[in-house]
Amino acid sequence: MTAGKPIIAAVSEEWERRCRRCGRCCFEKIDYQGEIYYTQTPCNRLDPTTRLCTVYGQRHRLRPDCVPLTPQIIAAGILPADCPYVQGLGGYRPPHLFPPDEELP
C-alpha cells in the first residue's frame, strides 16, 4: 500500500489493476432461464480496435446497465472463466457462449 494514500483509493486502484482490458465482458449478455449467455454484440461504447470503453469515466451514467464490478456481481457469473476477477473463485460458473461452441470475441 502506498504511504499517504487514502485506503479506499488504494484498494480501488488495486481492484482496477486486476482488469487486463480485454473488453470481453463488454459484450451484451442474455439471462435465459437463470443462465447467462454472451452474445456477439459489443456495447456501443466499446472501441472494437483498442477493446477499451470510450466513456470509461462516465460509463455508469451513460450506460446505466453497465454495472460496477462488485464481488456480488462477479459471483453472479458475468465474467469469462479466465478473467482475473474470477480466478480462484471456487464453484464459479462462467457465462455460456451464444451461440454454443463459438469462441469468445
Ligand code: SF4
Ligand atoms: S473480462 Fe475481466 S479482464 Fe477482461 S475487460 Fe472484463 S473485467 Fe477486465
